[in-house]
Amino acid sequence: MPQKNYGATTVDVDAEGYLTDFSQWTREIASAVAREEGIAELGPAHWKVVEFMQKEFKENGQAPSIRRLNKSGVITTKELYELFPGGPVKKAAKIAGLKKPEGCV
């Protein structure tokens, strides 16, 4: 299984760099993953999304859809794209230490 070093910590990841063991996740690792994804610094709005995603994942076993994030009142889709440019749910999941969202069949 591939591994990745963030500072002094080594974590297990999948082929695309998503953490495979959430217990290894820390806020420092989140910030380092964010920098790799082109987000220089995680502000309060980023953290709100990251924490909501983690809570949802714990409850439902999967990352929430964009619609769910929007409807939960955490963030509008427009803001989500501004905070996590590109593929926001995938990026936010990666930063949150969750497995890659699969998309429904």
Next chain:
Amino acid sequence: MRKLVILGAGTGGTVMVNHLRKRLPREEWAITVIDRDNEHYYQPGFLFIPFGFYTKKTILKPKSKFLPKGVEFVVTEIDRINPGSNEVILQDGRNVGYDYLIVATGAEIVPSETPGMLDGWRETIFDFYTPDGAEALAAKLKTFPGGTIVVHVNETPIKCPVAPLEFAFFCDACLRRHGKRDKVEIVYVTPLSGAFTKPVASQVLGNLLEKKKIRMVTDFNAEHIDAAARKIVCYDGREVPYDLLVTVPTNMGSEMIERSGMGDEFRFLPTDPNTLRSKKYENIFALGDATDLPTSKAGSVAHFQSEILVENLLRAIEGKELKPDFDGHSNCFVEMGRGKAILIDFNYDTEPLPGRFPFPVIGPMPLLKPSRLNHWGKLAFRWVYWHMLLRGRKIPFVPARMNMAGKKRPDNAPGGLK
């Protein structure tokens, strides 16, 4: 008399009532089925209407024709479920009480979810997920002079997730046959990162799009549609221009679920993925497109679910533990045009893989590979649907749970084992 009520007389509701009328003694159980209309469309046939192979009439039969004797069929709009009092409230003012309830109200397209989509509706923007939409599109395609056709998936999940791909393949094949392929650019726009959700099938289908010169635009989440300028605009600023937009709008469950306060953000009913019971109410079960389960929204799935749901409903009535038997089994043909089709077979844990179906090795149908036999399979499915599936008969050799034998994961497959 105890009461079983089934909401929706589409694929799932019809199969269930055919199973259950045989299993629940008539002197003990009254069964009521409720639907807003008496028109049963064979929905997989919608795909063939825009290209002139079918008309609405070819694929329409009365719902009542498929309901067994000894059930009450009420045709009216369901307003909501009141799970607190075990009642269904109808829009004509009547209340129907139940001991057990089965929700099979399906999914529908909701174009109003995307700003601007209704501005060009059935002028330059069309759907083929409704009978009227498919017929309007047929008329439009007949006189289409050439230009860019964009086949668009707005948001997932959608029912029959391969239908828009089939549409794109069909478009390509029909244009070629008429010698007009060079006059039309076909673009496939999807919110997914590839042609399909699962890696192996995504690669196979993606390669086929490329081979047929259908350009794919991925990770595209439409913020709005500018119908006047004829372009779809993504949240990240990307734009895709079109002359004709064939879209699969956001799919959602019935508004009735929302009015009942029972749905998730897509108005789907939170359902136990293995027992098919509502996550919240002990005497409510669900199947088909109305559930929030992470498997395909397809008629084949409703059929597989029905076999497991019958047993679980009977167990619930007898006060026994439910069996967690549903594995997400889904099975569908992907029509390619030119007399060929692909067959895919998968469940919650195993993505579609190459192999043979339904018998390992000898097949005869190849999985995940275009073939003429699969195309005949797809055409035969209409007969199977009306004559076997809806009536709750077992389809020979195709079990409710998926069979892994005869399948092979390619050595160089993307994604890796889960």
